[in-house]
Amino acid sequence: MTTSNSLISGTGISVHSDGKVLLDNVSISVSSGEIVTVIGPNGGGKTTLLKALLGLRTITSGKVQRANDLNIGYVPQKLSIDRTLPLSVHRLMTLTGTYSKAEIIAALEETGVDHKLHDTIHTLSGGEMQRVLLARALIRKPELLVLDEPVQGVDYIGEISLYQLIESIRGKYRCGILLVSHDLHMVMRASNRVICLNTHVCCSGQPTHVEQSPDYQRLFGTKGLQTMAPYGHRHGHFPENGEPHDHIHEEACDHHHHDEKKESHHAG
């Protein structure tokens, strides 16, 4: 999938640590305007892959290529900031660059947390913090936005709106988005490509294609069905979202696939 106009690409990346293989011959690329999602089980090497691509950790073999002077906005999984550091949202926004107050407010408005401008970051909830971090990455007008488990610690309603936000960002900024998630169905519908990672690339391609692949079903098959049921159920409680129940099923998985999965599960 490596193309000449990709923002960032990794070819045949392997990472070994302490005699353990964390990543084995993984290739990935992200181009402008596309959302690439990496999913996989815990310990499958998702964060390791992000860090290898971003140059945050050394790779054992393979190649990472970034476009010249690529402007990256990075939203990490979690920040652990010591309470002795007095840091307001306003100050956090100018962490890696200088921006006017108007720009800062505009970026925070975009992610819906402009009212937190003067709050200290130590009093923010998990979801508010993610939105602030997203705004902080967006203010850079990044060509590539990298999000590591953006909905971690966010409640269910927050999760939906956060993903809607990420989708709208792609439309508005025309940037490439590289997303890591353990959560399948929320992510699926927005992604252009999904890479299913369990140390090696199990399967990759368009979301619908990946979901039908036997490798994916082996990894997520039964678990996927379990998590899907409550999702569908809870969707019904939020009429302001239109009819997301049907919507999700249309795009991410139709009932036919359920049956297929069950069958393959029985067969296996």
Next chain:
Amino acid sequence: MLDDFFMRAMIGGVGIALVSGPLGCFIVWRRMAYFGDTMSHAALLGIALSLMLNLMPFWGVFSISIVIALALYGLEKLDRLSSDTLLGILSHASLAIGLIALSFMTWLRVDVMSLLFGDILSINKGDLTLIWSGGAIVLLLLFFNWRTLLASTVSHDIAAAEGMPIKRANLIFILLIALVIAVAMKLIGALLITSLLIIPAAAARQFARSPESMALLAALAACCSTILGLNISLVWDSNPGPSIVLGAFLIFLISLAMAPIVRSFRKN
């Protein structure tokens, strides 16, 4: 009437305080208090080394602190021991080796007490030049690397992913700690140096609302600590090194008592 040696002690002490306050903030924010302790305990080893090689104590202390810091970075990659344990090992090992090495040098009459707790009343004009020029270098380096140091304190991964020169900044940071320890060694001694880094920063935290204001307040608190401590030692005829630490502790207690008052004042 102030004697001349007391005036020199005051000027030297304030010179150290202006630097130790802001630098101490970073040590506190990065949860590196124990790290600073380890580097300063190694200073004793540095003194022994410079006596052996007939060097200026400054260079012995400066280089040994850096060696210990780099050794820590190297050993941390071992993964099998937590950095806390490693610090405990290196901190006390270097202190013990330093004391043993000094006890072997029977041809020299070394006052171990003054090495451990400082001898601020004996500083001469050469020491003052060293303190103020060394201090100026530290403050300049801190100023020009402020954004990178702060960004990597908040999130090493964000700063690195967004292209800030993290490695350089971290090396400079270690260099600055080593420089301050080497300069402050004579004033306050190997065992007490870190107190002048940490206690003023903790006092400043009570009132600070941004990293920058905390650094300035910490410099102020450290100056007050030094002046208060030296006056305590003058009145009580106590050892000046511990008296300065006592001064810092009193300033910290005052800051704790005043914090609620200042906060309610700000609200209205």
